[in-house]
């Protein structure tokens with residue numbers, strides 16, 4: 751049977767990119783594969799071709815910024831967003847999507863907002879998902895200091911927004927790829943599936 755896809759299988763599978771310039775992209779890939787997506791690591795603009803959505807992982811936003819400049823990925827990522835394809839930014843990925851970086855989400859991130867090293871912590875975050883709050887890992891995390899009127903805040907910690915949606919863009923300040931709770935990635939994949947259906 752090798753090479754013969756099951757009826758409807760290959761064509762229905764979502765292909766999701768993970769920006770792989772720096773940071774914990776492998777952990778994101780593992781979750782996406784677990785949820786049934788095909789995953790492609792993205793390093794250069796051509797890697798975006800044919801993707802249904804992309805994840806911008808956590809890491810170090812200054813290093814990721816340099817990588818995006820070096821590979822000239824800024825305009826292609828903005829075009830990817832303009833075409834309606836969903837983008838999911840986590841931690842440094844949230845920072846990358848804000849007004850001061852890629853300007854894809856109408857938010858302003860405050861870097862290391864909980865304090866530098868001391869404030870790596872776990873906290874319950876309620877995104878309103880079935881199954882209750884997420885036990886979320888924050889590592890030198892940002893929060894969303896400002897946002898435009900079109901942004902829906904999904905969760906707050908100590909009065910600060912740590913998860914939000916701006917149209918097809920989902921951002922969280924924590925690391926949903928750590929641990930075995932896949933619900934935030936499942937939420938993202940649902941938006942990827944919906945966007946693909948809407949485009950066909």
Ligand code: GLN
Nearest residue numbers: 808809810811841842890
């Ligand atoms: N503190 C990092 C930054 O500002 C983000 C940390 C993370 O992604 N875990 O880029």
